[in-house]
Amino acid sequence: MTTRTRLLLTSLAVAGTVAIGGAQSLPANSAALDAETLQHFQELLKRDTQSPPGNEIRAVEYLKQVLDKEGITYQVFAKDPQRPNLVARIKGNGKKRPILIMGHTDVVTVDAKKWTFPPFGAVRDGGYIYGRGAVDDKDNLTAALMLILRLKREATLLDRDVILLAESGEEGAPDVGAQFMADNHLDAINAEFCFAEGGGVVRRGGNVVQANVGTTEKEPRPIEIIARGPAGHGSVPSKNNAVTHLSAAVTKVANWVPPLRVNETTGAYFRKLQSMVTPDVAKVYRDVLSPDPKVNGPAAEWLLENQPSHWSMLHTSLVPTIVDAGFRYNVIPSEVKATLDVRLHPDEDQDTFLDEVRKVIGDPTVEVRWFRDRYRPAGGSRLDTEAFTVLEAQLKKHYNTVALPTMGTGATDMSNIRAKGPQCYGIGPAIDTEDGPKGYGAHSDQERILESELLRFTRFTYDLVMELARAR
Ligand SMILES: [Zn+2]
16 A cells, blocks of 8 residues: 555545544444455455356355354355355344345456456555456445444344345356345345445546436347348349348348337436436436427437437337358358347337337348347336435435436346345446546456545445334
């Protein structure tokens, strides 16, 4: 640690003390807690848990050692012995149903030579910590770990159990992680509410602008488009060239605009956002919620052009990503295929969806089929719950901002848990919008988090769960 970062840390700890003010988030030893948070975070970042292959056992071994030292009991559940899930529970009096807090121990793979700081070095520099998993998801995991440690040490009386799930396989292998737990060990993790990645606080120019709380998400279910025709010599034109048919089909589907759909989450999201943007953008957000196609149509078009992720929250999206066609320039292939990344709106009727796509293509020689079965139903969590109310209050307290219920265009493991009943909410630390384009975001060739924001998020997480769980 350099003197400069140590000084910075000290001043941040002091600033945090002044800004937060709430008694229960500020024990006398808050500087020690901050130091401990950073230590666990760095230790977890140093465990190479790239998935595939995962090796989440490395992170689980670390967690076990920390929990053992505190006398916290835990259970380990593994479909694959190298990829275990760890569950720890702090008991309450059972007046209310438990709270589950999740963090995934695996990270996406790295191309180490593209990293300035080593991906598993957990290097601290200029107020940041660098490493794969810094914002996905060893931040949430560390905040959850600190919560459990504090609840045990402080022996707080709780009206409900608080459960930590350190899950494996989030990055593409839910069958060993959240899905495995939800399907086979629901008793160990079942809860009224759960919190996990899939939300976060947005900073711009160093200022907090909004907090996204993930309350629902789209469902990933790719499709394949296959065109067939007679094989032949490339020197002889054919009206039945499979490549030509496929190209036309892909173009039609990519240009198709599926119906605009608004649900509880996106309705609340765009309504709340209106007060936080310039008047002309506010008008777009107002118009897009109008039931009149003459009003919502141009608004949706503007979003597609200017804010495509907002457009994607309101529509099923179909994005061509792979074309697999032909093998020699002078051979017309007999079968060619395109794969589209389809993200279904939660209200989409999946039984009739493929027929819609076939109608759009309008070519009987072209086959359309699902690439795989459903495995991550989107699900949705309500906004009228105690958890959401407390979330709003704690986001106000720690970040002085409003909670925007958000529909993720990507998928999270909350879908697996929501499918079993718990109301799940996506949360996360504050991240600068400028950081992603600079190449420091999740899954980038460099990943980092502001130390001060990791610490703020850890305190926020503690207060959030305490408010919901402490004995009244
Ligand atoms: Zn993640």
